[in-house]
Each structure stands twice: as structure tokens, then as C-alpha cells.
Amino acid sequence: MNLGGYRDRVARVDLTSGQIHYEGIDENLAKQYVGARGLGVKYLLDNGIGIAPLAPESLLAVMTGPLTGTKVRMSGRLCVVARSPLTGTCVDSHMGGWTGAQLKWAGLDGVIFKGKGAKPVYAYVADGQVTLHDASEIWGKGTHEAIKWAKAKHGDVGVMAIGPGGENQVHFANFMNDDDRAAGRGGTGAVAGSKNLKAIVVKVNKRNVPEPADPVAFKEADKAALKWINTAVTTMPKTGDLHKFGTNVLMNMDNEIGGLPTRNAQRTVFEQADAVGGETVTNTILIDNPTCWNCPIGCKKKVRIKEGKYAGLVMESVEYESAWALGGNCGNADVAAIAHIIDRCNDFGLDTIEMGNALSMTMEATEKGAVKGIAWGDTDGMAELVPMIAARKGLGVDLAEGPAQASKKWGVPELSMSVKGQSIPAYDPRGIKGMGIGYATSNRGACHLRGYTPAAEVVGWVLGQQGKTDPLAWQGKAGLVATFQNVYGFTDSADICKFSTFAEPLDVFAAQYAAYIGVPLDAGGLLRIGERVYNLERYFNNLHGIGPGSDTLPKRFLEEPGSGPAAQSVCELDQMLAEYYQIRGWQDGVAPDGKLKELGIIA
Numbered sequence: 001m002n003l004g005g006y007r008d009r010v011a012r013v014d015l016t017s018g019q020i021h022y023e024g025i026d027e028n029l030a031k032q033y034v035g036a037r038g039l040g041v042k043y044l045l046d047n048g049i050g051i052a053p054l055a056p057e058s059l060l061a062v063m064t065g066p067l068t069g070t071k072v073r074m075s076g077r078l079c080v081v082a083r084s085p086l087t088g089t090c091v092d093s094h095m096g097g098w099t100g101a102q103l104k105w106a107g108l109d110g111v112i113f114k115g116k117g118a119k120p121v122y123a124y125v126a127d128g129q130v131t132l133h134d135a136s137e138i139w140g141k142g143t144h145e146a147i148k149w150a151k152a153k154h155g156d157v158g159v160m161a162i163g164p165g166g167e168n169q170v171h172f173a174n175f176m177n178d179d180d181r182a183a184g185r186g187g188t189g190a191v192a193g194s195k196n197l198k199a200i201v202v203k204v205n206k207r208n209v210p211e212p213a214d215p216v217a218f219k220e221a222d223k224a225a226l227k228w229i230n231t232a233v234t235t236m237p238k239t240g241d242l243h244k245f246g247t248n249v250l251m252n253m254d255n256e257i258g259g260l261p262t263r264n265a266q267r268t269v270f271e272q273a274d275a276v277g278g279e280t281v282t283n284t285i286l287i288d289n290p291t292c293w294n295c296p297i298g299c300k301k302k303v304r305i306k307e308g309k310y311a312g313l314v315m316e317s318v319e320y321e322s323a324w325a326l327g328g329n330c331g332n333a334d335v336a337a338i339a340h341i342i343d344r345c346n347d348f349g350l351d352t353i354e355m356g357n358a359l360s361m362t363m364e365a366t367e368k369g370a371v372k373g374i375a376w377g378d379t380d381g382m383a384e385l386v387p388m389i390a391a392r393k394g395l396g397v398d399l400a401e402g403p404a405q406a407s408k409k410w411g412v413p414e415l416s417m418s419v420k421g422q423s424i425p426a427y428d429p430r431g432i433k434g435m436g437i438g439y440a441t442s443n444r445g446a447c448h449l450r451g452y453t454p455a456a457e458v459v460g461w462v463l464g465q466q467g468k469t470d471p472l473a474w475q476g477k478a479g480l481v482a483t484f485q486n487v488y489g490f491t492d493s494a495d496i497c498k499f500s501t502f503a504e505p506l507d508v509f510a511a512q513y514a515a516y517i518g519v520p521l522d523a524g525g526l527l528r529i530g531e532r533v534y535n536l537e538r539y540f541n542n543l544h545g546i547g548p549g550s551d552t553l554p555k556r557f558l559e560e561p562g563s564g565p566a567a568q569s570v571c572e573l574d575q576m577l578a579e580y581y582q583i584r585g586w587q588d589g590v591a592p593d594g595k596l597k598e599l600g601i602i603a
Contacts, residue, residue, distance in 0.1 A: 001027045004213030004518045005066030006035070007109050011130040013123060015195050016056060016115030020130050025109060031519060032600060034493035035109065036065035037092040038533040040081030041540060043112060044090055049543050053085040053187070054169055054194040056116040062103070062160075062200060065495030069104030069293065070210050071218070072512050073225055074497035076101045076293030083544075084186040086171040086354070086402050087421040087445040090540045091186030094449075094492065095160070096300075097179035101293040102158035102202040105209065117196035122150070122161075126203035135198035140164060142347035143176040150201045151178070161199035162189040163349025165390040169193050170400040172354035173390075176346055179290065179300070180316040184351045185422065186444055213518030221511035225504050229296055232461045232503035237296040242499060243289065245278030246301040247320040250426070252277045253458050255328075257471055258566030259431030261424065262328045263376060264360035265417045265554075268428045268562035270328030276335045281318050285335070290316070297499060303339060310336045315343040321448075324426035325356020330363060331376035341383050348390040354402060357423030359385060361403040361415050362395065370412045371395070417554050419446035420546065429553065429571040430562035432457050434469075434477040436571035437580055440551045441481065441589075443537040451484035453477065455502055463487070464505035472565070474572040478580035489530030532599045535584075538591045539601055548588040551577060 001008040001024055008024045025039070033039045040063040047059040061081040068075055078100030084091035103111075107128030120139040121132045138146040138161075146161040158178060165173035166189030173189030174182050183189075192198075212218035229235045234242050241249045254260045255273035262270040274280060281303060288302035301317040318335065322342045326332060345352045359374070359382050366373035373395055374381035388396035398406040403423055407416040417424045422445025429436030434453025442450040455462040457471040469476070487501060494513060501509075506523035514521045541550075557571045581588065585595045596602045 001025055001030065002518070003027060003030055003066070005070060005210050005516045006030065007104065007107050007128070009107060009128055010109050011111045013111060013113045013130060013132070014115045015113055015117040015121065015197060018132055030066070033533060033536070034065060034490065034529060036063045036068070036079045036493050036495035037081065038489065038493035038529070038536070039063060040079060040092055040110070041090050041533070041537055044081055044083065045536065045540050051083065053083040053088070053191060056195070057114065058083060058191060060113040060188065060191045060195065060197070061110055063110040064100050064104045065493055066517055067494040067496050067513065069101030070516060071212065071222065071294070072496060072516065073222070073229060074292070074295050074297070074500045075495070076295065077495040077497060078103060079492065079495060080175055080183045080188040082186070082188050082191040084444065085169070085190050086187040088544055089420055089444050089546055090537050091188065091444045092492065093174065093183040093185050093188050094495065095175065095177055095181040095183040096292040096497065097177045097181035098293050099158040099160050099177040099202060100495065102204050105204045105207050106202050107208070111200065113195055113197060115195065120196045120198050122199040122201055123197070124154070124201045124203070127205060139167060139198055143349050144347050146199055147178045150199060154201055154203060158202040158204070159199055162192050163347055163390065165348045165350040166190055166193035168390060168392050168400070170350060170389060170392070171402045172351040173349050174351050176349055180346055182346065182351070184353065185447065189349050212516040214515045218512065218515035221508065221515050224508050225512060226296070228464050228503040228505065228508060229500070234459055234461050235297050235499055235503045237298070240297065242297050242299040245282050246299050246317065248278030248281055248318060248323050250320045250454070250458065251323060252279065254427060254432070254454070257431055257458065258562050258564035258569070259428050259458070259471060260324065260328055260426065261417065261428040263331050264329065264364045264415065265424070265428060265556055266364070268431045268566045269564035272333035273328055275333040276323050276327040276338060278320070281335065287314070292497070295497070299499065305336045305339055308336050310340045313340060313343060315339055318342065321426050322352035322356070325353050326359070326382065329356050329360045330382060332379055332382070334379055337379035337383070341379070341386060344383060344386045348386055350386065350390060353425050354423050355386065355389070357417060358389065358399045358403040358406070361407055362399065364415050365407065365410055365412050368412065370410045414555060417556065419553060420550055422446050427454055428562060428566070429557050430569045431566035432471045433474045433571060434480055436553060436557060436573055437478050437576040438481045440553050440573055440577065441580060443534065443541055449498065450488060451481040452498060453480055453484060456480060459502065461502045463501060464503060464508070472569055474576050478576045479583055482580060482583045485534050486527045486530030489533035490526050493529070493533055532601065535591050535595060535599050536601050538586070539596055542590050547590050551589045
């Protein structure tokens with residue numbers, strides 16, 4: 001391969017036999033699908049159709065992008081690709097921190113696992129090589145203890161690990177890395193658990209940052225990127241909203257427009273939102289602002305609980321999605337309890353968004369008499385359910401399958417706020433209409449990170465342009481979502497942080513990629529790559545029976561008006577969906593052969 005940014009080395013690990021072999025990356029595939037998300041899904045598709053997510057034959061790919069670990073700003077990310085046990089769709093779940101950059105510096109673009117170990121193992125990566133080691137000593141341990149053990153054994157290493165939730169194949173189990181960053185959604189931790197894979201440990205003997213193919217062009221592109229990052233009010237280093245308050249700056253912003261799902265989305269305003277919002281966290285419990293690799297923003301927030309029953313707890317961090325999921329979504333305004341429950345989820349290796357939805361669905365089901373569970377705001381009951389779910393005990397037997405499946409078993413499927421089996425994040429589509437079409441058409445189930453329309457509807461900064469669109473207007477949102485989905489199809493494949501897309505215009509992204517990789521690219525070509533990635537995922541899903549009628553929303557969003565500023569509002573999904581399919585060239589959610597051939601996905 002003659003492209004910059006890549007190590008041109010992928011390890012394929014057969015956990016059943018213990019055999020490991022290495023291969024380069026096909027240059028044509030790299031140009032088509034870039035890396036990380038796009039190339040990972042291509043590997044997943046090529047592995048075969050109809051393989052159960054938790055079967056030994058399933059594929060689990062830990063992938064970097066060509067920009068991961070480089071001089072490009074906000075490039076400390078990797079993604080985990082698999083078929084989701086929660087949804088049956090393809091899933092790519094990304095994490096920040098340093099592990100992604102370390103994997104690239106250790107000489108690999110990715111590690112692909114198949115098979116199942118006869119006993120628990122961890123993969124050790126150093127100098128472009130992977131070796132398998134016995135993990136029996138840490139099997140059953142939480143991610144915090146497992147990571148400490150690996151560091152004590154191997155010294156200065158990066159570690160990503162699953163907890164008991166993944167070991168017991170909870171369908172929304174995740175990977176955590178040593179900075180408490182999560183590859184959170186879709187159950188990738190369960191796939192690892194099904195393979196007896198506990199952790200990936202990365203040793204960097206020498207920091208080996210890839211150089212750009214064209215250093216002069218990259219210097220100019222980087223200068224332009226930093227100019228935009230320093231301009232957008234959300235991303236400005238030291239003074240921007242993300243640096244001051246973290247992602248949780250969104251709590252009050254979404255609440256004020258009637259876009260915060262409350263008490264399992266029965267309402268769209270949480271009266272006590274400020275008590276758990278970013279401003280309160282910063283002013284009361286914040287102790288540090290750690291960063292991911294090469295990030296000028298510093299959105300991570302390290303906190304310490306100073307008093308009460310959780311006094312002394314130090315953790316990262318009370319992020320927006322987690323604070324909402326375990327806060328207003330559950331009728332809970334106790335920020336210390338939220339921090340405690342987040343920390344428990346992280347240690348057991350469980351997605352906080354899905355957990356919060358599981359708890360709020362249980363609360364409403366309890367209120368309606370469908371199950372004997374927990375009451376709204378019962379923080380002790382919430383904390384107790386986390387290990388029960390991780391161990392599949394009591395109510396956790398049902399909830400470990402995800403709230404969509406549990407609610408069906410309990411006879412109240414309408415109480416699960418989910419799409420394709422995955423629960424919603426912290427944006428209500430009655431108050432933020434773009435999220436309605438975004439959730440419905442997301443290839444990995446309900447998700448804000450496939451097409452982040454709140455950048456335009458709430459924040460007011462997107463791709464270098466300042467100004468808000470009306471969050472209560474549905475018109476034009478289909479096109480907005482499709483554009484975002486294509487942009488993120490590219491940036492997730494390159495693998496750089498989505499916060500860069502608040503600030504940087506498309507031509508700046510394209511210029512950085514072109515200078516680093518050594519392949520010409522403009523804004524139109526960037527969008528074309530993203531469109532190809534999005535259609536590749538849709539093709540995979542269609543082949544697995546996810547087709548007509550799958551792009552929908554819970555009836556609550558379509559029939560029950562919101563509250564506050566969204567008091568007269570429901571989500572006009574049908575109108576947006578018709579426009580979206582026309583833009584995509586899809587037929588009732590199916591990518592036709594003509595579109596797939598046009599994009600070079602099939603011959």
C-alpha cells in the first residue's frame with residue numbers, strides 16, 4: 001500500500017485455535033471505505049451473512065482509521081465493529097481516550113477476532129504483533145480492577161476491557177478503556193464475552209506518530225482546522241462550552257426547548273434539569289479536565305463527590321447522555337447518585353444509555369402494574385439493579401436482553417423507547433424533530449451519533465456555519481439528517497471526533513485527509529465516501545431482514561404531544577421519511593441494487 005496514515009497491517013486472531021496471521025489493507029478498499037467504521041463493516045459483511053451475533057463464527061473487529069493517532073486534531077479514536085446482539089444490525093461503537101492512538105503507534109490498523117477461546121484470554125499488542133494470554137485471574141472482575149491488573153503486570157500500557165456484563169453476554173455490554181471511555185452502544189462487550197475475550201492490552205515501546213504524505217499541505221490544512229476550532233463557541237479551547245461544562249452543557253439547552261425525554265419520555269421537560277446539568281457539575285464537583293490524544297478542547301470532566309453516602313467517589317464523568325439516562329429519564333435529580341450509578345455501569349461494562357432506558361421502562365412498567373420493580377427516582381433500587389442485570393439475576397434476567405425485549409415479555413412493548421431494538425439517547429423527537437428521522441433511519445438502532453441534527457437545532461454551530469434551524473419544524477430535516485449521516489460515515493471511518501464537525505467545514509476535513517493519505521479529495525468526494533459507508537451498512541441490514549417498516553419510532557413520539565415548548569408537538573415521521581427515501585434513492589428502507597452498483601458496493 002502506498003497511502004499515508006495507515007500501518008498497512010491488520011491482525012486476524014482465531015481464538016479457537018490460537019492462530020494469528022497478518023495481512024495488509026487492500027488499497028482500493030481503503031480508498032472506498034477509508035478505515036475504522038467503513039472498513040470494519042466491509043470486513044463484517046465479507047465474513048458472511050446470517051451468522052448469529054454471539055456465535056463463535058461471528059466477527060469482532062477493533063479498528064483504527066488512517067487519521068487515528070496522527071497529527072490531525074481530535075484523532076484519538078477507535079471503533080469496535082460487530083453484528084449487534086441487541087439489534088441484529090451491524091454496529092460500530094467508538095471510544096476516545098488514548099487506546100486508539102496507542103494501537104496505531106504499536107503498529108496495527110486493527111485486530112479482528114473470530115472463534116472462542118477454551119478459557120478466558122486477553123490480547124497483548126506490541127511492535128505490530130499480537131499474543132494471547134490467560135485472563136482467568138481477571139475473569140469475573142470489573143473493568144476498573146482488570147485494567148489496574150493489566151497495568152501492574154505490563155507497566156505503561158493502554159487497556160480496553162469488558163466487565164461481568166460482557167462476560168455474561170448482556171446485550172448492551174460494552175468495552176471500557178483506561179480513561180473510562182466507552183465503546184458504549186450495541187453490545188460489542190457481549191460479543192467479546194461470547195468469545196472469552198476479556199481485554200486488549202497495548203504496549204507502545206516508542207510513540208510512532210504517522211507522518212503526512214504531504215507535510216506542507218498538511219501544515220496548511222491543520223492551520224485552517226485550528227482556526228475553525230478556535231472560532232466556534234462550542235469548541236474553543238479553554239473558553240468554549242465543551243471545555244467549561246463538557247457534553248452536559250446540553251442538559252439545560254435541550255430542556256429549555258422541550259427536547260429532554262423525561263420519565264421514560266412521558267414528558268419532554270424535566271423541572272430539575274439544572275441540578276444535574278453541566279453548569280452545576282462544573283461549579284460543585286469538578287476536579288480536572290483530562291483530554292484524549294491531540295485534543296485542544298478537553299471536554300472530559302473528572303469529578304469528586306464531596307459529601308453524603310457517595311463521598312470520596314472519583315470518576316469520569318457525568319456526561320450528558322449518562323446524566324440524562326440515569327437522571328431526568330428516571331425522575332432522578334441526585335447528581336451524586338447519578339455519578340455513583342454511572343461508575344457502577346462503567347465497572348460492570350454496561351452502556352449507560354441503554355441502562356437508563358431499562359431502568360425508566362421498569363419504573364413505568366412498575367407504575368402501571370406490569371411488573372414489581374422500582375419507583376421513579378429510587379436511586380438505591382437503580383444502583384442495585386445494575387449488578388443484577390450484569391449477573392442476569394432477578395429482574396436482570398429479562399432486562400439483560402435489553403428493554404425492548406423485556407417490555408415485550410412483560411406485555412407492555414409500547415413502554416420501550418427503542419428503534420430496531422436499541423433505546424433512544426437524550427433527545428426527544430417531539431421537541432427536536434431532526435432526531436425523529438435520525439433515530440428512525442439510523443443503521444444501528446436509535447442513535448444521535450449517526451446524524452447529529454442538534455448541532456443545527458440546538459447548538460447552532462455545524463461544519464463551520466453559525467445559525468440555528470427551528471427544532472420544532474420538520475421541513476428540511478430529512479436532508480439535514482442524510483447530510484450528517486454521510487459526513488459521519490466519513491469522519492467515523494477516518495476516525496476523528498465528531499466535535500470537530502461543529503467547527504470545521506467539509507473542505508477542511510477533505511484537505512487534512514488528502515494531505516495525510518496522499519489521495520486527492522474534495523467536499524463532494526468526502527460526502528460520496530460517507531454515502532457509500534451508509535449504504536454498505538444498510539445493505540448488511542437488509543440482508544439480515546431489516547427492511548420495510550423497520551425505520552419507525554415508538555408510538556409515544558408519534559401520538560402523544562410533548563410538554564413545555566413542545567406541548568402541542570408530535571413527530572411528523574411519515575412526511576420526513578418520504579422525503580428521506582427520495583434523497584437516499586431507497587425503496588421503503590431498502591437500498592436497491594441500482595444504488596449499490598452506483599456506489600461500487602456490488603458489481
